[in-house]
Amino acid sequence: MAIEPLYTLRVAAELIPFPTAQALYMWLWRHKAEFPPPVYRRGRGIEHRLLTESEILKIREMTLLTGMDSYHGRQSATRRGRRPGGLIETMIRRCANA
Numbered sequence: 001m002a003i004e005p006l007y008t009l010r011v012a013a014e015l016i017p018f019p020t021a022q023a024l025y026m027w028l029w030r031h032k033a034e035f036p037p038p039v040y041r042r043g044r045g046i047e048h049r050l051l052t053e054s055e056i057l058k059i060r061e062m063t064l065l066t067g068m069d070s071y072h073g074r075q076s077a078t079r080r081g082r083r084p085g086g087l088i089e090t091m092i093r094r095c096a097n098a
Contacts, residue, residue: 005052006041007051007052007053008021009025009049009051015060036058039052045061
């Protein structure tokens with residue numbers, strides 16, 4: 001098992017993207033059954049909610065609509081001869097091409 005990097009809610013809100021860290025916190029509260037108990041880091045008596053990289057990717061996949069998720073995107077992609085792919089496949093492909 002590899003060690004995953006941890007991100008604060010402020011950084012995770014920028015990566016996912018969410019408008020604010022508070023919006024991400026509320027979204028996590030509504031979907032608490034799908035995510036394990038929070039990981040906290042204590043600093044100066046303040047607790048910070050941390051998310052792992054896999055949790056960020058899962059949240060991003062659940063919240064973002066890609067072109068393949070909509071009817072029109074799926075239809076136009078097949079017309080152009082492109083194969084439909086998920087968000088993770090697209091991110092991996094872009095990183096490999098960079």
